[in-house]
Amino acid sequence: MKKVLGLSLSALMVLTLTACGGNSGPELANSYDYFYSTDMSTLDYVTTNKANNHQHTVNFVEGLLQNDATGAYIPAAAESYETNEDATVWTFHLREGIQWVTATGEEYGAELTAHDYVTGLRHAADFDSEMLELVDTMIVNLKAYAEGTASWEDVGVKALDDYTLEYTLNDSVPYFDTMTTYTILYPINQEFLESKGAGCKLGAPDKNTCEFGLLQPDSILYSGPFILSNLTAKSQISYTKNNSYWDADNVFVDTVSLIYFDGTDKYGIINAYENGQSVAAPIRGDWADYSDYAETYKDYMIAPRPNAYSFGINFNLNRTSYKYTNKETEAEKENTRNALLNSDFRNAIFSAFDRISYLSVTMQEDVAISNLRNMNGVPALVHTSDGTSYDKLVAAAYQEMTGNEIDLSDGQDPFYNPDAVDGYIEKAKAAGITFPVTLDLLCEDLDTAQAVASSLKTSVETNTDGQILINIIPLPEDEYTAVAFYNNNPDATDYDISTASGWGPDYADPKTFCDVYSIANNGAFLTNIGLYPEGENAQSDAAAQAVGLDEYQQLLDEADAIKSDLDARYEVYAKADAWILANAVYVPVQQQGTNLTVTKVVPFTQPYALGGAGGYKMNFMKVQVEPVTVEEYEAAKTEFEG
Structure with a gap:
């Protein structure tokens, strides 16, 4: 399933929905009130x-x-x-x-x-x-x-x-x-x-x-725990409890009310929370008066559970549209395209990008670090028969491929290495790339989105001594969404570098992440990187081969052919994931944003999922009248984890 979301607002549903669960002790409320950032497009x-x-x-x-x-x-x-x-x-x-x-x-x-x-x-x-x-x-x-x-x-x-x-x-x-x-x-x-x-x-x-x-x-007809009662674009989405639901006794809120929030007011959600109009709110590190809020809510700020979404940077390997650019000559466009097809050039960006500073624009530094994700996938999505988590397999394959020992677990940065940048740039120059190279980056025309983009620009330009430049192009939300998220035409993929791509697992197997770049299986990220699915366009075929996605596809085919020996299957998929990292086809950045939050959702009551869409479901979820304290959360966590 293609789940391409924007990082500036995508955390809205995640702040409480994946974070919480619980016990039945507190006094319970009968409604869940929060926000949403993107209208539905179909039922x-x-x-x-x-x-x-x-x-x-x-x-x-x-x-x-x-x-x-x-x-x-x-x-x-x-x-x-x-x-x-x-x-x-x-x-x-x-x-x-x-x-x-x-x-x-x-x-x-x-x-x-x-x-x-x-x-x-x-x-x-x-x-x-x-x-x-x-x-x-x-x-x-x-x-x-x-x-x-x-x-x-x-x-x-x-x-x-x-x-x-x-x-x-x-x-x-x-x-x-x-x-x-x-x-x-x-x-x-x-x-x-x-x-x-x-x-x-x-x-x-x-x-x-x-x-x-x-x-x-x-x-539509309804058979689930809730019925849609209001759907007003850019205004409100509301549910009511389905009293005929087969498991209605385990649906603990009677109403769900989600109000549209466009992100322009950084204090909008916390103000709504303080006015009793929301059951939760992030405490954001980019607030000028963050320390005041941190003091006020020091007994209530909770770090949500890790989630299964992975967000990162994609490069347009086959750009043909230039509506959003300051490039003037065909020579400059061709040089940029050749640069993006060069793995050393992409690795220069990978090594120069300060992901912690980037995430710290919108969250506290310690929370930013905890949000770091270092692979195209969830580290613990699957385990081998001896209990080895998948990220360890990818790390071993990466070391075999590059000679570099690496830790790919969440919450630390094994990639930021400004000292390695010059070496990559010199190799790119030897391959015929002319520097400086300017990359066009789209973002929403919101202050926060532009500040986040500026962080990427600053670290890349500083650590490459101005040899790689980022041209930030702010767009209205609808226009940005159409080009960066839901554009199914690679000829209209109008950027050089994108931070808009995110993916969550459809099922519990590495194939669910690896296939997003499959050139034989209509990979969901092919459009994001300017390629047509399944070799429909000769030019994009050449771009895919120049990057080496045909080699990547061979690994995918080999892995998927292994059905009964899951340990062997996971090891080959790990080689494919390691290949993506070693060749910097994708730069992993974070799980879906998880600021510290104050919440009234009872800890560990709601469904949690590392695969599929089950984590969005709101049955089992309980909401308490008073906010959850850190002490209550830690006690619930200890009990939950046994």
Whole structure:
């Protein structure tokens, strides 16, 4: 799933939602009030790959599995499931009695059944879902159906009866269960779907005459813990509790109210918190009077739990659009392009970039350090059979590749090395690059966003002695979002360097991160780096080969071919991740922003996920009347961790 978000505002949902969980001791409130920063673009949950949609829709419709506070995958609509010996056939047994309800909370008159999951996947394929690539080569004949070369009856998803759902896969996928929290595998009631217009009919799609999933609450049915009650662009998104939900006793807030926040007022959220209009607020290190707030809230400032998102820098390897630039000649454009295709040039930026100073623009230095992420992925996403975490495998592969011993765990910086910059630049010069090189960087036209961009500019320009320059180009939010986040046309990827890309794991396997740069599997970051998917454009093919992504792809193919020996699989994927770092194709920066925060969300009650979209779900979450103290949080953490 493509989850490309901006760092300036992306922390809004994370401050409390991934941070908290808890006990039942305190007096509880019945509402959750906070903020959001990006409007929803659709309610058609099986067709979108955007986090700004998923973070809401997972609360409206019930998936097969869900996450608990530990991150474990536990029953949701499916009471139980099993797989065959080689993990090619997965069978889910649905609980009886889950009701579909309308936007007014009235029961629709139909249970959620296995047939609805079949309908959901077929609708996703019919409407060319942005997430289809997640499963289309995995489920038997799904890709062929989407391409019109197979009938739906040949696709490997079947309702064996009303409560038994079976997926048949092309190959062994031992992590398939961890994919079920994503909305591509969510259910849709066929009768309701086809009532929303002639173009909604299964097998005969027409987006122009289908009103399912339009941006209005009554365009979908609900089977999850909440119902969408208000959706007003750049204003408010509200939920109410679904009293017909099968597990309503474990939904502890009656209402959720999220107010639009554009980030222009740095004190907006803390002011709302102090006025009783928000259950949480960050205490930001970029406030001039931060020390005053730190003193006021010293007994309440909590560091949230690490999250699964990884953000960093991407380089445009094949720029063709120059609307946003001060470059004047074709020679300068070509020199910049050649520079970005050169691994020594990219490594010069990697070594010159002071990531701690960069993150400290918006958070306290110690928190900034704790937010550092040093790889394209989550260090502990998977472990080998002897308990070795994945980052240790990547570090070992990196050392074998470069000769440099490295620690890739979060919370420290193994890459910042100004002394190495000159050596990389001299190698780039020897390869024919002319210096200085100026790189265009887009950012939102907000004071904070420009200050963050200026930090990157300062460290790179200072540590390269002005041989690499950064040209900051502020844009209005909507324009910036369209170009930097949700642009699916690489010809319109109008920058040289981007800080707008972030990714969270779709499932518990390294493939979920490694594939974002796959040139054979429509990698989700290909557009971000100026490349067409699957070699559709000859020029981008040449750029991919110049960088060495064909070599990277060979590692991906080798790793994914290993199905049963997970230790061996992880080791080869680790080589691919190490290759990305050694060649500076991607510069990792941070997990999704996690400032110290004050919160009323009871510690360790909400679902937590290192894969899938389950961490957005708000069932199980409790909100207390009084703010959580540091003492309460630490006690809850000790109890939670056993």
